[in-house]
Amino acid sequence: MGKNVKMKVEYSYLKQQFAHSEPILKAMKDQLKRCQFTFGPEMIEFEKKFGKLIGTKYAVGVGTGTDALFLPMKALGIGPGDEVISAPNSFIATTGAIVATGARPVYVDVLDDFTVNPDLIEAAITKRTKAILPVHYTGAPADMPKIMKMAKKYNLPVIEDACQSISASINGKMVGTFGVAGGFSLHPLKNLNVWGDGGVTVTNSAQMRDKLLLLRNHGLHGRDEVEIFGYNSRLDTIQAIVGNYLIKQANWITNQRIKNANKLDKALSELSDYITLPTRKKGFRHVYHLYMFYAKKRDQLLSYLLKNGIDAKVHYPIPLHLQEAAHYLGYKKGDFPVTEAQCKSIITLPVHQHLTDSQVNYMLDKIKAFYKK
Amino acid sequence: MKVKYLNLPAQFDVEAILGDIREELKSCRFILGPQVQEFESAFAKLCKTSYALGLNSGTDALFLAIKTVDIGPGDEVITVPNSFIATAAVIAAAGAKPVFVDVDEEYNMDANLIERSITPRTKAILPVHLTGNPADMPEIMAIAKKYKLFVIEDACQSVGATIDNKPTGSFGDFGCFSLHPLKNLNVWGDGGVITTNSKEFYEKLILLRNHGLKNRNEVEFLAFNSRLDTIQAIVANHVMKKLDSVTEKRIENARKYDERLAGISEFVSTPTKKKNVKHVFHVYVIRAKKRDELAGFLEKNGIETKIHYPIPIHLQKGCRYLGYKFGDFPVCEAQSKEILSLPVHQLLTDNEINYVVEKIKEFYGKK
Numbered sequence: 088m089g090k091n092v093k094m095k096v097e098y099s100y101l102k103q104q105f106a107h108s109e110p111i112l113k114a115m116k117d118q119l120k121r122c123q124f125t126f127g128p129e130m131i132e133f134e135k136k137f138g139k140l141i142g143t144k145y146a147v148g149v150g151t152g153t154d155a156l157f158l159p160m161k162a163l164g165i166g167p168g169d170e171v172i173s174a175p176n177s178f179i180a181t182t183g184a185i186v187a188t189g190a191r192p193v194y195v196d197v198l199d200d201f202t203v204n205p206d207l208i209e210a211a212i213t214k215r216t217k218a219i220l221p222v223h224y225t226g227a228p229a230d231m232p233k234i235m236k237m238a239k240k241y242n243l244p245v246i247e248d249a250c251q252s253i254s255a256s257i258n259g260k261m262v263g264t265f266g267v268a269g270g271f272s273l274h275p276l277k278n279l280n281v282w283g284d285g286g287v288t289v290t291n292s293a294q295m296r297d298k299l300l301l302l303r304n305h306g307l308h309g310r311d312e313v314e315i316f317g318y319n320s321r322l323d324t325i326q327a328i329v330g331n332y333l334i335k336q337a338n339w340i341t342n343q344r345i346k347n348a349n350k351l352d353k354a355l356s357e358l359s360d361y362i363t364l365p366t367r368k369k370g371f372r373h374v375y376h377l378y379m380f381y382a383k384k385r386d387q388l389l390s391y392l393l394k395n396g397i398d399a400k401v402h403y404p405i406p407l408h409l410q411e412a413a414h415y416l417g418y419k420k421g422d423f424p425v426t427e428a429q430c431k432s433i434i435t436l437p438v439h440q441h442l443t444d445s446q447v448n449y450m451l452d453k454i455k456a457f458y459k460k
Numbered sequence: 461m462k463v464k465y466l467n468l469p470a471q472f473d474v475e476a477i478l479g480d481i482r483e484e485l486k487s488c489r490f491i492l493g494p495q496v497q498e499f500e501s502a503f504a505k506l507c508k509t510s511y512a513l514g515l516n517s518g519t520d521a522l523f524l525a526i527k528t529v530d531i532g533p534g535d536e537v538i539t540v541p542n543s544f545i546a547t548a549a550v551i552a553a554a555g556a557k558p559v560f561v562d563v564d565e566e567y568n569m570d571a572n573l574i575e576r577s578i579t580p581r582t583k584a585i586l587p588v589h590l591t592g593n594p595a596d597m598p599e600i601m602a603i604a605k606k607y608k609l610f611v612i613e614d615a616c617q618s619v620g621a622t623i624d625n626k627p628t629g630s631f632g633d634f635g636c637f638s639l640h641p642l643k644n645l646n647v648w649g650d651g652g653v654i655t656t657n658s659k660e661f662y663e664k665l666i667l668l669r670n671h672g673l674k675n676r677n678e679v680e681f682l683a684f685n686s687r688l689d690t691i692q693a694i695v696a697n698h699v700m701k702k703l704d705s706v707t708e709k710r711i712e713n714a715r716k717y718d719e720r721l722a723g724i725s726e727f728v729s730t731p732t733k734k735k736n737v738k739h740v741f742h743v744y745v746i747r748a749k750k751r752d753e754l755a756g757f758l759e760k761n762g763i764e765t766k767i768h769y770p771i772p773i774h775l776q777k778g779c780r781y782l783g784y785k786f787g788d789f790p791v792c793e794a795q796s797k798e799i800l801s802l803p804v805h806q807l808l809t810d811n812e813i814n815y816v817v818e819k820i821k822e823f824y825g826k827k
Contacts, residue, residue, distance in 0.1 A: 101488035104488075105488060106485075108482070108485055112478050116478060119469060119472060119474045120469050121469065122472075122648075124649045125650070150686075167533065178671075183672070183682050187684060189533075274491075275488065275491060282490050282691050283491070283687075283690065283692070284516065305545050305546055306778050311767075312771065313778040313779070314778055315777075316545075316549040316553065318519065318549070319519035319546060319650065323689070323692075324648075324649065325691070326649070403676075405677055407679075411679065411680055412679040412681045
């Protein structure tokens with residue numbers, strides 16, 4: 088590729104993804120003859136397909152990925168006075184869901200692959216700890232075997248934040264199936280997405296499922312009887328129609344992202360003076376919701392890439408414990424040195440399924456050009 | 461003849477709405493796209509409020525109102541026991557305690573009973589404009605002012621309803637509306653709107669509905685995810701254009717029932733309303749002798765009716781911990797045994813109304 092070729096590498100691929108959506112619109116039109124907008128058959132179908140994809144007995148469609156984490160915590164009775172162990176480097180919703188229950192988030196630092204460091208969990212457990220909420224951040228599975236061992240030792244339930252990690256697995260076992268529940272997001276920017284907000288909680292526990300069914304629908308047992316005070320958090324039937332269409336492509340989407348990531352990994356590993364790749368654990372299937380690495384002169388690289396039409400991003404520059412919103416938790420700078428150091432050098436490249444080879448090559452060319460100039 | 465409670469499939473301009481969704485797929489602004497703002501502006505105008513914000517559900521509209529004014533554990537909120545469960549559930553969801561007061565003959569909060577329920581822990585009054593009939597807002601606002609309480613209007617059933625031309629949702633600190641498929645102004649799934657005249661509340665609500673995010677990277681406070689989907693806003697923008705005619709048609713249908721059922725007032729009483737109010741008849745509720753038999757008879761004759769609701773909130777299992785018992789709210793309890801909701805939707809025909817009236821008269825032997 089010529090040095091002066093300018094290309095656009097957009098982060099969002101939605102326009103490409105939905106350029107040929109007539110089958111989805113047709114299915115919507117068909118549903119409009121019946122107007123079963125709430126818990127329609129397409130929603131039930133999606134739940135079945137989703138459960139099958141992940142390999143759990145049950146999947147429960149809910150309003151958002153945030154609610155997919157909040158509702159199982161409520162189902163476990165987590166509330167004021169309780170603590171939930173999580174990581175300080177996720178999207179804010181992970182912590183938001185904990186706080187929404189009235190419980191307190193307790194952070195432990197992360198590994199270089201951005202997932203929670205299982206060796207630090209034990210030290211964070213107190214009498215008030217009620218659950219562990221590991222995040223399969225960026226699409227990389229957290230070390231579930233170790234986390235489950237710790238959870239077992241202390242008899243703590245585990246709720247997996249799998250919002251970014253649909254189809255990620257450890258030695259063939261999907262994330263979301265390790266803990267008592269796994270929360271997934273169907274937000275438009277996720278690997279498996281719908282045309283608005285949506286989420287799914289998976290579980291193998293009939294008890295958990297029954298509680299979730301009540302909690303997502305006002306605690307209603309039939310039309311007229313209220314078993315418990317609940318919430319309103321339902322996956323819209325018309326969003327499930329989009330989900331049903333895309334779930335057929337889930338494997339293709341995942342494989343494309345992995346293919347793109349492997350290509351980036353291979354080329355970037357040759358720039359080890361400037362770039363460090365996160366550890367790619369053996370047997371861990373990373374689904375690359377985010378393709379993140381560590382870069383020297385990150386801010387300059389970021390603006391150089393942006394100037395060259397590449398939508399690079401930083402997920403996220405400020406860790407959760409240093410957000411204004413988390414002041415009341417009493418954390419301070421230095422509490423999570425790994426996370427804090429990562430914030431300064433992480434950068435995210437587009438890795439989506441609609442990237443072309445020439446776009447991948449263009450990104451690599453520009454990164455090389457930046458460091459070699 | 462079959463008379464359905466609702467006829468949703470006949471209600472929507474499907475081609476036009478799907479056309480607009482197809483058009484949006486060229487830009488895919490699925491989260492808080494410009495159609496949401498367009499809807500919010502139109503809705504604020506409708507409610508004559510400074511602001512309106514699109515949310516994920518009517519339930520969330522009530523919940524976020526409560527969160528905006530920091531109501532939580534230890535606080536009490538005064539409301540009614542005859543609403544849909546969500547009205548009380550949002551209070552409990554915030555960690556506060558729902559305190560019920562009985563209702564009047566119009567199924568709305570009996571304003572005379574509010575003051576005796578106020579305690580030092582009371583933070584807000586949450587009246588419901590049940591069935592689409594405005595609660596006595598002038599009286600409720602006067603009490604709220606006297607005791608410095610917030611007022612959160614549950615207007616989930618009352619879009620377009622007014623008192624002296626002032627819309628429900630514009631009296632209190634917040635108006636909370638539902639766009640659920642069964643509502644007068646409806647979308648193709650869950651949706652809600654909150655209205656307010658306070659800039660401070662509006663700005664806080666913008667953060668509350670979107671994870672507390674000030675911008676992409678900074679979180680001001682820990683919050684929630686409750687956004688009206690862009691594609692639902694597209695539906696709402698279409699339905700909004702027809703709202704006036706929907707409301708007028710429902711009012712007209714109600715008037716026809718009123719007139720045609722007047723002859724059997726010893727068995728059936730029709731809804732009453734105050735002179736200066738516009739009741740938008742989300743639900744047309746009659747009080748009927750031998751209610752359950754009547755409902756069964758109508759069903760047998762192809763007429764779909766509903767009961768909103770057969771079990772008052774204070775007697776629900778989910779409410780036991782609050783310690784209420786049968787007899788606490790005698791008006792509400794008596795009503796729950798006699799109320800019956802007749803189809804009143806905007807697509808109901810004159811023939812269908814006649815048929816429903818005829819069958820009711822037949823049931824009471826008054827044909």
